[in-house]
Amino acid sequence: MTALRHSGGLGLGVGYARTAKIAALGLGFALFASGCGGNNSESTSEESTGSSDAAAASVLSCPESEGGTGSDPGAKGDASAVPASTGTTDVPLKIGSLLPTTGSLAYLGPPEIAGVNLAVKEINDAGGVLGKPVEVVHRDSGDTTTEIATQSVNDLLSQDVSAIVGAASSGVSKTVIGNITGAGVIQFSPANTSPDFTTWDDNGLYFRTAPSDVMQGRTLGNYIMSCGAQTVGMIVLNDAYGTGLQSNVQKSVEDAGGQVVASEMFNEGDSQFSSQVDSIAAAKPDAVVIISFDQAKSIVPLLKSKGVDASQMFFVDGNTSDYSDSLDAGTLEGAQGTIPGPFASDTFKDNLLAIDPALKDWSYAGESYDAVTLLALASEAAGSTDGKAIAAELQGVSGEGEKCYDFAGCVTILRGGGDIDYDGYSGPVTFDENGDPTEAFIGIYQYDADNKPVPSRSEEGKL
Incomplete structure (x- = not known):
């Protein structure tokens, strides 16, 4: 050799x-x-x-x-200066996570869960979505040797989540995508990379912030x-x-x-x-x-x-x-x-460590953070916490419009009547019609x- x-x-x-x-x-x-x-x-x-x-x-x-070193995507908004929502909802935005805490991909769970929790914290610090705090429910995905993912999805759907962030494993996602999207709920993976999802029959409800393999x-x-x-x-x-x-x-x-x-x-x-x-x-x-x-x-x-x-x-x-x-x-x-995504900046790492001081790995933390932030922004744009309504706005909030880099900055533009183009820790995102990022x-x-x-x-x- x-x-x-x-x-x-x-x-x-x-x-x-x-x-x-x-x-x-x-x-x-x-x-x-x-x-x-x-x-x-x-x-x-x-x-x-x-x-x-x-x-x-x-x-x-x-x-x-x-x-080279990691870098933040851009200037952040002021959470204390976010204007009140122009819409309201009787049903708060509830997001489930389906991320690994057991199984062969368990090392990816902590950074992904920290990314989800950091995004939820920042969204709620800025007043939440449509006048109500975002709720999050975490469940384990396991791996393909168990039925943990199916059990977790059934539990999350029973709690009326609008979207599920996960799974990390493409193989696991294939076992539950029909159950999730068939229920009218968004499946938003921060780490699925299988090319198969590009053409999957998902009712327009599958998205990912990780690029295809x-x-x-x-x-x-x-x-x-x-x-x-x-x-x-x-x-x-x-x-x-x-x-x-x-x-x-x-x-x-x-x-x-x-x-x-x-x-x-x-x-x-x-x-x-x-x-x-x-x-x-x-x-x-x-x-x-x-x-x-x-x-x-x-x-x-x-x-x-x-x-x-x-x-x-x-x-x-x-x-x-x-x-x-x-x-x-x-x-x-x-x-x-190789790992898809830009390198985590020191600032982002510090913010993640404030959520989970035991973190040693940053893989897909940015993609998880972005998934939650995009779901919240799309919910605001839709004026609804319904999964299908949110999905219809995800391409719009990631595409053409004024550049913005976090929930506070972006939602301020939205509530002022503007269009936004969210760029996050995972990159420019910009979804195509299949829910795939076109830039990474x-x-x-x-x-x-x-x-x-x-x-x-x-x-x-x-x-």
């Missing part, structure tokens, strides 16, 4: 990676990925560690990296090729999320002249991955893409034992997480991963010596 070495950095002990920028033109994608973290130092060679199956690793230099998968594939890899192996979760990413990574690799030399599947609930890792190691790819959730904790040590260098490993949003407590220090140093960011992260993902800089991509 070929190890992709990354050096340099901005005072963090490791290099930053550039964020790949996407632009879609007409019916095709023009996909751009700038180089991997590290500098253009001369290539050297070193012996792989691990089993005798491992090949000697020759180091490939990646283009010089460039650091068409964007993330093809960005990652192009990015890997820009690092100099020619052959790629993949270990893939066999569900809607995993196979969607797999197909788009493979397409971009092959379009760039590379080859996927091995692709091994596993199922949710599996705990043994030796056969998949053995097959990948035998193929000796330059880069290995791990498309999983927390199964990566088991897969990574097996890959390392076969001589796969961390710098050859590429992760996705389902597993680009903090492994400082679960893997030995240095295990992942140099590995990289893909962030690339590189792991430091503590097994923590370090952000580079985010750039906007359009579909």
Whole structure:
């Protein structure tokens, strides 16, 4: 296998990676990925560690990296100066959340729930929606190995919620979307990325603030090729999320002249991955893409034992997480991963920590915050807390109009008779007719010596 070495950095002990920028033109994608973290130092060679199956690793230099920091979307409104609502309702806006507190995606639950709660707090600090405070009811989504999501949805629907924020997992959402949208309730996911939802028969009631895997998968594939890899192996979760990413990574690799030399599947609930890792190691790819959730904790040590260098490993949003407590220090140093969305700013992190002081991960917090804020603004625009009425306004409040960046600022414009274009922590949003965001960011992260993902800089991509 070929190890992709990354050096340099901005005072963090490791290099930053550039964020790949996407632009879609007409019916095709023009996909751009700038180089991997590290500098253009001369290539050297070193012996792989691990089993005798491992090949000697020759180091490939990646283009010089460039650091970046998170940023807030724009100026906030003054919650104390928001004018009184021009409409009223007898039924307060009630939002349910269907986010993971158990199961293989449970690490995503805390930042997403904090994002929901922060948005609700800010909305209610500004006087609420249509003269009443917003109410929120949290329920666990579990994962696809359980019936938790179905039970939670039935409970939320019995409480007459107007919208449900979740699920995080595309596979889980597929099990409940018919139940939710069939009841006339909005399903608004902050993290679903399966392309299947673009054309789903959802009665116009499904929305998401995360971009489709068409964007993330093809960005990652192009990015890997820009690092100099020619052959790629993949270990893939066999569900809607995993196979969607797999197909788009493979397409971009092959379009760039590379080859996927091995692709091994596993199922949710599996705990043994030796056969998949053995097959990948035998193929000796330059880069290995791990498309999983927390199964990566088991897969990574097996890959390392076969001589796969961390710098050859590429992760996705389902597993680009903090492994400082679960893997030995240095295990992942140099590995990289992608997460849709811009990087959380220090201000946003501080606000989230005020909600949940134990937070260590920020993934999809911005998308969750934006989902709730957009639902509240659409409810104001509709003058109603009815799910179908709110859905009819979501494209409008995210599209053409005066730019605004939080509930207080946006609702002030709405109540003054103006049109708004909400831009949030997840990006410009701007929904199309399918409920998909037409503009988004893909962030690339590189792991430091503590097994923590370090952000580079985010750039906007359009579909």
